[in-house]
Amino acid sequence: MSTQDITFTASAITGAGRGKQYGIPTININLAAVPEHLKEGIYACFMELSDGVKHPGAMHYGPRPVFNDSRACEVHLIDTVVPSLPGAVTVTVVKRLRDIRDFPTVEDLKAQIVEDIAQCRAILSNAC
Numbered sequence: 001m002s003t004q005d006i007t008f009t010a011s012a013i014t015g016a017g018r019g020k021q022y023g024i025p026t027i028n029i030n031l032a033a034v035p036e037h038l039k040e041g042i043y044a045c046f047m048e049l050s051d052g053v054k055h056p057g058a059m060h061y062g063p064r065p066v067f068n069d070s071r072a073c074e075v076h077l078i079d080t081v082v083p084s085l086p087g088a089v090t091v092t093v094v095k096r097l098r099d100i101r102d103f104p105t106v107e108d109l110k111a112q113i114v115e116d117i118a119q120c121r122a123i124l125s126n127a128c
Helices: 106-125
Strands: 007-013 027-029 041-048 054-064 069-077 088-098
Touching: 007 027, 027 088, 041 069, 041 106, 054 088, 054 106, 088 106
Parallel strands: none
Antiparallel strands: 007 088, 027 069, 041 054, 041 088, 054 069
C-alpha cells in the first residue's frame, strides 16, 4: 500500500506542549487511530479540521528520542493557526520524507524540523 492510500480519522489529544514552546505547534493524535501498517517516520500530509478544509502539514509518527519520550503522532499545520484543540481530524498521508532520527540538541532538531516543513510545503503545493 502506498502512502497516498492512507487516510484516517482520529481524535486530537493534548500533548506535552513542546512544539508550541519551540514555535512549531503541533496537533497530537490518538495513537490508537493510526493505521498499524504505517511505518514510523516523518511525512507530508493533509489534515482536515472541522472547517472542512484540508490544511497542509508535516507529520511525525514514532518515538521522540531527543526528549527520551514515548511514541507519538503529531502534525504541524503549515501556515495555519489552530486557536484551540480540535475534536476529530482526518489525516491524509501524502509522502514519507525520512526515518525518525536522534539529534544531539533541541536546536539541531528544530533546524531539521524547519527543513522538513519546507520540504512538505513544496510536496503539498504540487499535490493540490
